[in-house]
Amino acid sequence: MAITNGTLLNSVPAAQQQTLSTNYLDLAGTANEGWAQQYLPDLMEKEAEVFGPRTISGFLAQVGAEEAMTADQVVWSEQGRLHLSYTGNVNSTNAGANTGAGGTTPQFTIENDIDQTAGFTAANHGVRVNDTVIISNSDGVFKCLVTVVNGAVLDVAPYGATTLAANATADGSTLLVYGSEFGKGDSYRAAAGTTNTADTRGANEPTFTSFSNKPIIMKDYYEVSGSDASRIGWVEVSTEAGASGYLWYLKAESDTRARFTDYIEMSMLESELNVAGSVADAATILPGSAAGAGNVGTEGLFAAITSRGNVTSGVTGVNAIQDLAEFDAILAEFDRQGAIEENMMFVNRATSLAIDDMLASMNSYGAGGTSYGVFNNSEDMALNLGFSGFRRGSYDFYKSDFRYLNDLATRGGINTAAAAGTGIRGVIIPAGSSSVYDQTVGQSIRRPFLHVRYRASQTDDRRMKSWVTGSVGATTSALDAMQLHFLTERCLITQGANNFMLMQ
Numbered sequence: 001m002a003i004t005n006g007t008l009l010n011s012v013p014a015a016q017q018q019t020l021s022t023n024y025l026d027l028a029g030t031a032n033e034g035w036a037q038q039y040l041p042d043l044m045e046k047e048a049e050v051f052g053p054r055t056i057s058g059f060l061a062q063v064g065a066e067e068a069m070t071a072d073q074v075v076w077s078e079q080g081r082l083h084l085s086y087t088g089n090v091n092s093t094n095a096g097a098n099t100g101a102g103g104t105t106p107q108f109t110i111e112n113d114i115d116q117t118a119g120f121t122a123a124n125h126g127v128r129v130n131d132t133v134i135i136s137n138s139d140g141v142f143k144c145l146v147t148v149v150n151g152a153v154l155d156v157a158p159y160g161a162t163t164l165a166a167n168a169t170a171d172g173s174t175l176l177v178y179g180s181e182f183g184k185g186d187s188y189r190a191a192a193g194t195t196n197t198a199d200t201r202g203a204n205e206p207t208f209t210s211f212s213n214k215p216i217i218m219k220d221y222y223e224v225s226g227s228d229a230s231r232i233g234w235v236e237v238s239t240e241a242g243a244s245g246y247l248w249y250l251k252a253e254s255d256t257r258a259r260f261t262d263y264i265e266m267s268m269l270e271s272e273l274n275v276a277g278s279v280a281d282a283a284t285i286l287p288g289s290a291a292g293a294g295n296v297g298t299e300g301l302f303a304a305i306t307s308r309g310n311v312t313s314g315v316t317g318v319n320a321i322q323d324l325a326e327f328d329a330i331l332a333e334f335d336r337q338g339a340i341e342e343n344m345m346f347v348n349r350a351t352s353l354a355i356d357d358m359l360a361s362m363n364s365y366g367a368g369g370t371s372y373g374v375f376n377n378s379e380d381m382a383l384n385l386g387f388s389g390f391r392r393g394s395y396d397f398y399k400s401d402f403r404y405l406n407d408l409a410t411r412g413g414i415n416t417a418a419a420a421g422t423g424i425r426g427v428i429i430p431a432g433s434s435s436v437y438d439q440t441v442g443q444s445i446r447r448p449f450l451h452v453r454y455r456a457s458q459t460d461d462r463r464m465k466s467w468v469t470g471s472v473g474a475t476t477s478a479l480d481a482m483q484l485h486f487l488t489e490r491c492l493i494t495q496g497a498n499n500f501m502l503m504q
Contacts, residue, residue, distance in 0.1 A: 057265040059404065060452060060492075063344060063429050066463070068456035074493060075212045084126045084177040084204075085114040088152075090137060090164050106164040108135060108175055110152040115498070117209065122152035126204045130180050135164065137173035145181060211308075215455060215491040216271065216298045218263060222256040226472045226480045253484055257466070260486045264464075266410070268452060268492040271300035298491045301450070302424060308497035310337070313421045313504045323358055324392075330428070330501060331393050337498045340430035342396045347426030348405035348415065351503065355399060359387050402426065421504055428501035449499065454490040462489040 088111040110122045127133070131146045133156060142164055148155035154175075158164060188202075274280040274296040286296050305311065310333050312326075334340070347355070389398045405424060406412045415423035430449050455462040465487045468474055472482035494500070 057261050059346065059402065060265060060268060060450065063450050065451040067451060067453055068461075068463070069215075069453045070455065070457055073212055073214050074453050074491060075210060076493065076495065077208045077210045078496060080206065080208055081114070086110045086122075086125060086127070086175045087112050087114060087116075088122075088173055088175060090135065090173050105147060105155045105157050108133075108154045108156050108173065110154070110175070114174070125152065127154055127175070127177055128180075128202065128204070130182055130186075131177050132179045132181055134176045134178055135173055136176075139164070213299045213453075213491045213493060214273075215453065215489045216267065217487070217489045218260070218267060219485070219487050220256065220260045220263070221483055221485045222253050223470075223481050223483045224252070224472070226470075226482070229472045229482055256484070257486065261464075262410075264488055264490070266404070267298075267300065268490070269301045269404070270303075271298045271492075272303045273297045273299050299494070300492055301427070301494055302502060304492075304494035304497050305427065305500045305502040308494075309500040309502060310498070311502045311504060324362075327358070327392065331395060333501070334395065334499070339394075340499050341394060342431040343398070344429050344431055345397050345399045345426060346402035346405075346429070347399065347503065348402060348412070351425045352399060352401055356387055359390055397428075398431075424502065424504060426503040428503070430496070430499040449495050451493050451495075452490050453493055454488065462487065464488050 089109045091107045091109060110125050110127070112122065113120050113125075127146060127149060129146055129149050133144050133146060135142045135144055135156065143159045144156035144164075145159065146154050147157050156164070280286070280296045299307075310330075312330060312333075334343075345355075387399065389396065391397070404411050405415065405426065408416070411424060415425070465485075467485050468482060469476045469485065470479040470482045471477065472480075
């Protein structure tokens with residue numbers, strides 16, 4: 001009887017006790033040359049963390065808050081400006097046409113309010129007869145008395161000897177109401193000598209603007225079969241959440257959870273509401289949503305600042321903060337808005353270094369590298385070349401690196417490929433809180449400028465849900481696998497976007 005050896009037999013006894021390739025038990029087979037060696041390899045069972053912290057979540061936790069809601073939409077109102085200021089045109093060729101008597105009284109035609117608010121109607125402005133106004137354009141600054149109001153056209157009588165000339169550029173004049181003047185015994189009535197009822201001085205109503213946003217539903221899941229869940233892995237892993245172990249599927253589950261957490265934060269930053277006529281507007285794109293603008297998507301931070309806030313592209317379009325002149329232009333814009341004194345700057349690496357260089361150049365020793373701040377640069381101390389905060393004018397700024405804008409796998413890679421001036425280099429966010437009228441609560445309340453609303457009730461809390469299905473672990477179905485599900489339903493509320501600055 002003959003015995004035929006298998007072709008994969010890799011252990012041939014040697015006559016002497018010596019390590020040879022023919023008498024080594026290759027458990028992995030000849031295809032794996034790593035094990036077919038003279039000695040057992042030195043196994044490094046610890047997984048190498050080569051990318052450092054991989055998650056980008058935590059930004060909103062620093063600058064905002066979270067609140068529960070039960071509705072499909074969040075509606076809030078923001079105060080309008082207290083003072084009346086408009087842009088428009090001066091016309092001196094048809095002077096006094098409102099009165100029908102001719103004369104030399106120039107006219108000011110209101111085109112928009114100072115903020116160019118969407119939906120503003122020039123005929124519904126707040127300028128009234130007997131108001132005293134300042135008109136500014138390329139010809140100078142003029143103090144005038146409003147004598148006639150006829151819709152958006154005002155007759156304005158200069159107090160000085162100089163008569164207003166027609167402004168050279170469209171919408172090139174600015175009008176500010178600074179007071180009023182009446183004659184003795186005068187009342188709130190039409191201007192003397194006229195019968196135009198449009199001249200009657202009515203009461204001004206406070207203006208406010210309503211905004212809304214809707215939550216989006218985000219889902220994800222991870223699945224591992226029952227056989228794989230019971231297999232022991234040989235690589236020790238650790239996660240950003242601090243967990244560690246040897247079961248490989250736990251590593252994959254942890255990565256899925258961490259990725260979903262990042263998706264939550266990135267969605268609150270990057271999301272946009274669809275517009276009418278867009279491809280995403282079709283009902284078939286997202287089942288369960290009817291066609292129409294506003295039914296798909298949600299307004300994230302960047303979209304809110306772009307549409308309702310301030311955007312600066314800097315001097316070169318590469319760094320949003322190039323020198324003090326550019327930074328002072330940002331301060332001037334903040335002066336026009338809420339003038340929030342404390343602001344937080346979250347910027348990418350290039351902008352952070354540009355700000356450091358800008359501040360260092362203010363030091364007479366900065367160019368030579370001797371001193372970069374107000375501290376003791378002793379010979380035994382490492383030179384500190386960075387700044388975490390500074391004060392300019394009446395504003396305090398606290399600078400922090402924004403990992404989301406630096407990571408090549410997130411916005412950092414997008415910014416690298418983006419055309420000059422179109423990437424996002426940083427964002428300036430006001431600190432503190434704002435007072436708004438919440439239509440759900442029915443009263444004015446104070447909230448952080450940024451806060452997240454998530455759906456929650458006594459029955460279901462959708463802030464961050466996770467549950468397990470399948471036959472592995474807690475048996476819930478006949479599926480021979482374990483499925484871990486993640487879900488959230490939320491939106492970001494950006495209040496007072498006029499106090500924010502997006503740096504491109």
